[in-house]
Amino acid sequence: MxxxxxxxxxxxxxxxxxxxxxxxxxxxxxxxxxxxxxxxxxxxxxxxxxxxxxxxxxxxxxxxxxxEGESSEIEFDDDLPTISLISTGGTIASTVDYRTGAVTAQFDAEDVLRAVPDLAGRANYRGRVVANILSENMEPPLWQDLAQAVYEEIEAGADGVVVMHGTDTMQYSASALAFMLETPVPIVFTGSQRSADRPSSDNVMNAVSAVEAAKSDCAEVMVCMHASESDDACALHRGTRVRKNHTSRRDAFETIGAKPLGEVDYESEEITFRRDYQQRGAVDLAIEPELEDDVELVKFTPGMDPAFLDIAEGSEGLIVEGTGLGHVHTDLIPRLEELIADGTTVVMTSQCLEGRVCDRVYDTGRDLLEAGVIEAGDTLPGTAKVKLMWALENSADVEEAMETSLAGELQVRSVPWE
Amino acid sequence: MxxxxxxxxxxxxxxxxxxxxxxxxxxxxxxxxxxxxxxxxxxxxxxxxxxxxxxxxxxxxxxxxxxEGESSEIEFDDDLPTISLISTGGTIASTVDYRTGAVTAQFDAEDVLRAVPDLAGRANYRGRVVANILSENMEPPLWQDLAQAVYEEIEAGADGVVVMHGTDTMQYSASALAFMLETPVPIVFTGSQRSADRPSSDNVMNAVSAVEAAKSDCAEVMVCMHASESDDACALHRGTRVRKNHTSRRDAFETIGAKPLGEVDYESEEITFRRDYQQRGAVDLAIEPELEDDVELVKFTPGMDPAFLDIAEGSEGLIVEGTGLGHVHTDLIPRLEELIADGTTVVMTSQCLEGRVCDRVYDTGRDLLEAGVIEAGDTLPGTAKVKLMWALENSADVEEAMETSLAGELQVRSVPWE
Incomplete structure (x- = not known):
């Protein structure tokens, strides 16, 4: 066989x-x-x-x-919105790519409907392949290609965009697009935690829900994945606040520090939004895809050799994942001060993930602030890295940018003690 | 004033x-x-x-x-167990240390009861100061001092030990003691997320609950902190499975991938265990405090410069926090292979935190295994670092040690897809 x-x-x-x-x-x-x-x-x-x-x-x-009988052209339906499906690879895209193959840079409505017949009748589809990689191999230049492709699709009239992406680094790519693009239509990332060859694959429900979300009124960069272990609803997460929190569960993705934006009910196809969002058409389409590549992320752990920070020597930016409210061993502070004096922008986040950095409470934190470290508030460490890469190229005042919410990544200040 | x-x-x-x-x-x-x-x-x-x-x-x-009137000796009560309180500093210890001062290496029952009167009548107390630092300054040599002090206290007859510790790195220190010590009595870490000078301080309830846990039948290294935002119960977490998941909430600590071991009800003082644990007296007291210092942890993020891995050049061990099931960019694999060939033990964990590493599913993972990377299962990245430091000095077969649960850090294998 x-x-x-x-x-x-x-x-x-x-x-x-x-x-x-x-x-x-x-x-x-x-x-x-x-x-x-x-x-x-x-x-x-x-x-x-x-x-x-x-x-x-x-x-x-x-x-x-x-x-052979399936090769007839799918007719364009004036009554349906047009959704652009952009494939970057990963488990979900394998459904489509079995037929088109890795080298094909375009796929059409027919390919889409053959792979996921449940998508029929929901939209007119345009298809486009930006990459065909496992998402651990996603790189900043590909974020730029992806942003450019999304930009062109929206400019060409797409009423919404679905990005099929591997789950490993989906949150980083979603953040990148959230900073690079101003969008008047939904941009919905979706993926699959179980490949189509697994009995419990989530690819069909996630793809269908993502298309419904792309038809919605929420013109933000979102991640659409299973809301629970059952097949009843997908959660819609803000791209800059979402995190893959489990290696294998279908509901691995969670919004950190808040409820998800909303939910797509799989049976009724109804979308319920639970938070404020940017509405369709509220802003004009715009793109600023420039990124500073030379930014690293260092997670502090006890016993870390201060020489570890040499990685940031001469770098433009450094994200530190500190402990608690945003701390590192006191011995590291003089080294951070030197880096800052040499022109590296150093931003503090917390490995706690939930809650916000607040370096005004303890001595260590005050010393860090005096050394010139910038606080990222409750911005997630991975999102902070992407944001700093973007801000170093696109913001007149990087410190102000890191302390301001540009794409929902920084939530309204809460007092940490109350 | x-x-x-x-x-x-x-x-x-x-x-x-x-x-x-x-x-x-x-x-x-x-x-x-x-x-x-x-x-x-x-x-x-x-x-x-x-x-x-x-x-x-x-x-x-x-x-x-x-x-002056308070300086009478507290009498020893034969009917009560003896609990040793060991202070390392941090927010919780400040309650006690205001009186004894930073230079005092001992404190007595009187000091304890003056600081937290609610502890009276629960136990006879011995007090000992191992350090007086904010826990971001905790270092592997201090883990060794702490293990030695706990060992001596148990040897001297303590029926349980409470370690007062800053919350920032409590999970790392608890893990270190869990690997270093075989204990016939409970060793309970506790701390405070709000200092005693805050109206909502959690220091009294945490200290009282920790003492109750130290009197219990569970002879494991535990962390005892608020179970919720209210003042009704403290959770007992296994030291190797706990994580500070919030920068400021009083219930910041969570057991990852399982329910906590149990709970201390504050009002009734009743302890309910929900999982199996090692019972009091099940093992003899033993200590193996040696650690290999030269182990680093690297968190992979998209766009990471492969030169980042140079930090591990010549190191004994490297923990990688990969994406998803335990992946990094394919370009990093040859560098990891070189490090392994040069004698560095490389262990893969996942930044997802929940779920387990499983590198047999995708190509990237299989390539990592072929390169000689060891999988840490569902061991938390921080715990994996401490474990590798310990295993490199104390295990005949480090790979086997990293793939075996030594102190509850690695949970029974679950099939990631089911």
Missing amino acids: NPGDRVRVDRADRTYEGVLLPSSTDDHLVVKLEGGYNVGVDRDGADVDVLAEDVYEIDGTDSTGAD | NPGDRVRVDRADRTYEGVLLPSSTDDHLVVKLEGGYNVGVDRDGADVDVLAEDVYEIDGTDSTGAD
Whole structure:
């Protein structure tokens, strides 16, 4: 049997019939069922019958016509909004990419609907591939390409944009776009924690919910992922406040320090917003994609060698993930002072993640402020890094920028003691 | 007015009478009320009358006798357990240290009961000062001093130990002691998120609950801090699984990936354990305090310069905080491979914090495993650093040690997809 064959798989009293797809693991078979949904079957103890060879075109293998009937053009529906789907790779994009292959820079509505039939009737689709990488390989220049692609899609008339992205670094990319773009339409990142070849894949529900969110009134950069372990709703997180908090759960993404912006109910397709947001059309489309590359992030832990900070020697910026209210060992403060004197912008965040940096309470903090360290408030450390990269290129006053909310990353000041 | 004066403070319709204490901030007055409880009063708008000068000995100033009547010896009660209180500094210790001063290496039951009268009648107390530092200045040699002091106290007959510690790095110190010590009695870390000079201070309830936990049957290294924002219960966290998750909330500490071990009800003083634990007397007292100092922790973020890893050049150990299931940019893998070839032990953890590292799912992970990276399972990154420091000195097989739970830091393997 080979990927592309039509197969019947029997295992543990269940039978699956469909097209065999490439699997990301050796111990699972992946079968694309009728209707486009993929299922993963444990190879161990599975009986496989090949019903027909090579019926489906996969990564350039020839199709022998079984899906010939599906190649008709999808007609444009004037009554539906146009949603641009931008693929950067990752688990979710693999659904689409099985057919188009890694080298194809465009995909069309047909490809989308073949991969996720549930998207039919919700929008007119445009498709675009910016990258095809696992998101741990995402890099600042790709954030710039992605921002440019989103900009062009909106300029070309997209009523909303869905970015398919690996989950590992989704929060960093979402933050980057939130700083780079002023957007009059929703920009919705979505991904998948379980690939389409897993029985519990979240890719269809996340993609459908993201498209609904992209049609909504919320013109912000959002992340749309499972709200809980069940398949009933996706949460909409502000891109600059979200964090992947679990390695494998489908509801791994959480808004830190606040409730999510809203929720997409999967059955009713209704979207409920629970917080204020920037409305569709409130601002004009604009892009400022410049970034300073030379910014690092250092997480302080007890016993850290002060020489560790040499990494920031000559750098433009340094994010410190301190302890508690924003502290490091007193021995590190003179080194930070030197770096600041040499022109490095040093910004303090907290490894606590929840709550805000407040360096006016204890001696260590006051010494840090005197040394010239800037406080990031409750900005998440990863978001602070992306923001500093952006602010160093685009803000006249970097300190003021780091202490001001530019894209919802810094929440209204709360008094830490009350 | 000076610290040590007896004062009456009127502010906003409230009157406080007591001894003026040194304040950690310029904008608050700290008054020790009758009964030993301290209160913080906003200096702005406060009327202060000095009733008597210099009535209380503070940091070596002379006492003029007002507390002379309190200097009687506290009698040893055969019916009560003996709890050793060890102070390392931090917000909670300031309650005690106001009287004994920074240079005093011992304090007695009287000092303890003057500071926290609610502790009376619960135990016989021994007191010991190991350090008097803010916990961001805690260092591995101090972990060793602390372990040695705890060891000696238990050897001398303590039925339980309470360690008063700053909250910033409490989780690291608790982990260090959990690896260094085999203990037949409870070792309970506690601290305070709001100093005694704040109206909402948590120091009394945390100290009382910690003493109750130290009298319990759970012979593990625990952290005892507020379970919620209200004053009804403290949670007991396993030292190797706890994390300070908020910069300022009193319930900042959370057990990651599990429920806390148990809870101390403040009113009833009842302790409920919700998970299995090591029982009192189950093991003999033992200490292995050696640590390898030359271990660093690097948190990977997109755009990280591969040269960042040069910090680990020649090091004995490196903890990587990767993304998702335990990934870094592919470009970093050859550098990690070189470090491993040169003798550095490299261990992968996840910045997700919840969930476990599983590098067998995606290509990046498989490449990391092939390069010789060790997976830390669901061990928290900070705990993994402390463990590696310990394992490099005390384990015959470091890889096996990092993949085995030594002190509850690694939870029973769960299948990440189910």
